[in-house]
Amino acid sequence: MKEQQQTEGGEGENEDGEEGEWEDEVQEPPPPDSLIRTENQLSYWSGISADVNGMLGGFPSISTVDLRGSRAFLVKLGIGKTKGLHKIERTLEGGAGIGRITKGLLVDISQTVDVVEPIAKFTEELSQTPGVGQIHNMGLEEWPPSTSPSTTTDDDSSSSPSSPSRKYNLIWLQWCLGHLTDTQLVAFLRRCRDVLVSSSDSSPAPAIVVKENNATSDADLFDDLDSSVTRTDEKYHALFREAGLRLVRTELQNGLPKGLYPVRMYALKV
Secondary structure, eight states, X not given: OOBOOOOOOOOOBOTTXXXXXXXXXXXXXXXXGGGOOHHHHHHHHHTXXXXXXXXXXXXXXXXXXXHHHHHHHHHTTTBSSSTTSBOEEEEEEESOTTTHHIIIIIHHHEEXXXXXXXXXXXXXXXXXXXXXXXXXXXOGGGOSOSSSOOEEOGGGTTSOTTOTTOOBXXXXXXXXXXXXXXXXXXXXXXXXXXXXXXXXXXXXXXXXXEEEEOOSSSSOEEETTTTEEEOOHHHHHHHHHHTTOEEEEEEEOOSOOTTBOOEEEEEEEO
């Protein structure tokens, strides 16, 4: 979770300290996502504590309201464990961290939850959680695996540890897509699209849910602290279309403290 970046702008000064126009042409800055460096991301997250405070950037108190908003959003997609809703067969969580969402939401509404998380120390305890299936310690840009084995928990020991053909009823992606470039994000979403179960074989229809910060400026913003990008709502719409996905529902997360980026949920279907 991140606070909004504050930026200030002004006219340049000449060498005498007086305000004026720059003599040289101002070059266009590089696209924010071109500044992303995976090695810097891994270095940052490797130094973060494996607890809710670390996962939420010093705002652990928002976890309850975040999970409540996510649960309510899924209900509107027909997914849940109460009467009239459907508990689905298999879910994938990308960028799962310590499994805050997996344990706090997804195992309640899904028979099995597979996770993707590059930092192995975050998933050590998660592997002992009932309902958790495969754990892939790799970046989203590397998933699905082709030959390298992943961790398989005891209750899922019959499955192939590196099966890229596994199908999912739900794919949950929260506060992780900012670590991918635009090109990587589109490619990843296409791979997610390809591993959703057939609509005819699932009720409710399979979906990808994205829950991410939105930039409030008119352009994406790069954060060099964790080498990530905060995208605008308009950029997400464009990338979803490029990935061949339909936006069927979107809502803002309510109840977050002032000063944080707005958080928006997107439900995507083929």
